[in-house]
Amino acid sequence: MQTTFTAKQLKNPRIAEVDKILRRCVHCGFCTATCPTYVLLGDERDSPRGRIYLMKEMFEHDRPASPEVQRHVDRCLSCLSCMTTCPSGVDYMHLVDYTRAHIEETGRRGFRERLARSLLAAILPYPDRFRFALRAARLVQPFTGILRRLGFKELVAMLELAPAGLLRGADFTGPGTAATRAERRRRVILLAGCAQQVLRPEINDATIRLLARRGVDVEVAPGAGCCGALVHHMGREAEAIAFAKRNIDAWTRLMDKGDRIDAVIVNASGCGTTVKDYAHMLAREPAYAERAAKLSAMTRDVTEFLASYDMGPPMRWSSLRVAYHSACSMQHGQRITEEPRKLLRNAGFTVLEVPEGHLCCGSAGTYNILQPTIAADLRDRKVANIRSMRPDLVATGNIGCITQLASGMDIPVAHTVELLDWAYGGPMPRGLEALAKHVQDVPEAKPLFAVT
Ligand code: SF4
Numbered sequence: 460m461q462t463t464f465t466a467k468q469l470k471n472p473r474i475a476e477v478d479k480i481l482r483r484c485v486h487c488g489f490c491t492a493t494c495p496t497y498v499l500l501g502d503e504r505d506s507p508r509g510r511i512y513l514m515k516e517m518f519e520h521d522r523p524a525s526p527e528v529q530r531h532v533d534r535c536l537s538c539l540s541c542m543t544t545c546p547s548g549v550d551y552m553h554l555v556d557y558t559r560a561h562i563e564e565t566g567r568r569g570f571r572e573r574l575a576r577s578l579l580a581a582i583l584p585y586p587d588r589f590r591f592a593l594r595a596a597r598l599v600q601p602f603t604g605i606l607r608r609l610g611f612k613e614l615v616a617m618l619e620l621a622p623a624g625l626l627r628g629a630d631f632t633g634p635g636t637a638a639t640r641a642e643r644r645r646r647v648i649l650l651a652g653c654a655q656q657v658l659r660p661e662i663n664d665a666t667i668r669l670l671a672r673r674g675v676d677v678e679v680a681p682g683a684g685c686c687g688a689l690v691h692h693m694g695r696e697a698e699a700i701a702f703a704k705r706n707i708d709a710w711t712r713l714m715d716k717g718d719r720i721d722a723v724i725v726n727a728s729g730c731g732t733t734v735k736d737y738a739h740m741l742a743r744e745p746a747y748a749e750r751a752a753k754l755s756a757m758t759r760d761v762t763e764f765l766a767s768y769d770m771g772p773p774m775r776w777s778s779l780r781v782a783y784h785s786a787c788s789m790q791h792g793q794r795i796t797e798e799p800r801k802l803l804r805n806a807g808f809t810v811l812e813v814p815e816g817h818l819c820c821g822s823a824g825t826y827n828i829l830q831p832t833i834a835a836d837l838r839d840r841k842v843a844n845i846r847s848m849r850p851d852l853v854a855t856g857n858i859g860c861i862t863q864l865a866s867g868m869d870i871p872v873a874h875t876v877e878l879l880d881w882a883y884g885g886p887m888p889r890g891l892e893a894l895a896k897h898v899q900d901v902p903e904a905k906p907l908f909a910v911t
């Protein structure tokens with residue numbers, strides 16, 4: 460694609476990068492066929508190619524974000540399906556990241572939207588606040604109808620996604636060490652996360668048990684927290700960078716103490732994509748660039764890490780049919796496709812491929828709250844595809860997808876590591892009680908790790 464940036468504009472390193480990205484696009488339009496919003500809405504401006512044109516116009520003319528740019532970029536899920544399809548290697552992810560930051564700086568939003576965005580940024584990344592907000596949501600839920608009539612569609616979406624039932628605790632939330640009781644072979648840092656540890660703390664517990672069985676000590680660093688993805692996707696770049704720096708500082712302190720750290724483990728693929736991108740986010744910050752690059756290179760999705768082990772035969776054999784939903788951040792963001800499927804198959808599950816598996820389920824961070832109508836359409840399409848396979852349950856590697864899918868179907872959904880942990884002797888994942896009869900029982904496992 461030809462661009463017309465001036466020499467003066469190109470002195471800005473950000474614009475220079477935008478120019479480089481735009482020039483790779485050859486307008487072929489292959490990406491449109493796999494873009495969920497184009498498939499759904501059929502408007503070129505809701506396709507990757509159309510959005511690229513809108514972004515190009517805005518940046519070339521140094522314009523503030525127009526309502527048109529804002530509307531069509533807001534509708535983008537950042538699912539990165541277009542990057543998997545693009546034959547020309549267009550780095551759409553960083554282009555849309557820069558655009559979201561530009562919209563945040565120069566665009567205009569109404570009061571209700573600003574309120575919803577500010578609430579999300581102030582609550583979701585902080586587990587204590589999020590826990591409190593979920594409890595408060597139960598008190599407000601009876602007034603959902605009034606809020607809907609007043610046009611607070613984002614608040615209504617938030618309330619509808621709040622899980623029913625009591626919030627659970629975890630065996631280990633950190634900070635500290637979950638020391639394996641087996642012979643220690645490796646030591647890793649776990650990103651304990653933010654929203655996930657409130658919504659489904661069992662995921663971290665299952666991760667730690669799986670690792671402990673293989674002789675891996677798990678460290679949760681004091682001071683580490685949200686990876687920054689939630690605010691980053693809303694264009695709040697400075698906040699995202701502050702989260703990234705906080706994690707880098709916390710992990711560096713830990714690495715400077717004790718034995719060698721072998722990997723940074725992430726068990727939410729949306730967060731994994733962001734941590735692997737710290738190298739890019741902080742490339743122009745001399746105090747962080749080197750450490751960010753090192754930590755990004757050490758980051759592994761938990762299934763990527765486990766795939767380096769011979770897991771051996773499972774302790775429980777089941778005949779369960781598992782529809783594997785590959786989160787966009789897993790398949791497009793991190794290009795991890797085979798490892799989770801292989802681990803599930805080796806653990807005795809029958810893995811089913813979901814038709815239109817490349818299309819997003821509509822979760823996409825805070826998308827299902829900020830764009831509830833498109834998100835619900837995508838969810839319903841995904842659910843219909845899942846149902847067509849007649850699975851016993853669904854496995855996925857991202858908490859956002861678990862919440863989104865569970866809000867639209869009665870088929871149980873669990874995280875991949877919860878199923879693996881169950882197969883290798885751990886407790887039954889939440890919501891799978893009705894399936895217990897299909898699974899051979901084994902005695903309760905002895906404690907696998909000690910918390911220090
Ligand atoms: S990131 Fe996803 S929604 Fe956005 S343009 Fe690419 S394919 Fe479409």
Ligand code: SF4
Pocket residue numbers: 483484485486487488489490491507508541544545546547548549
């Ligand atoms: S597939 Fe790639 S090169 Fe083709 S229009 Fe889309 S972004 Fe541009």
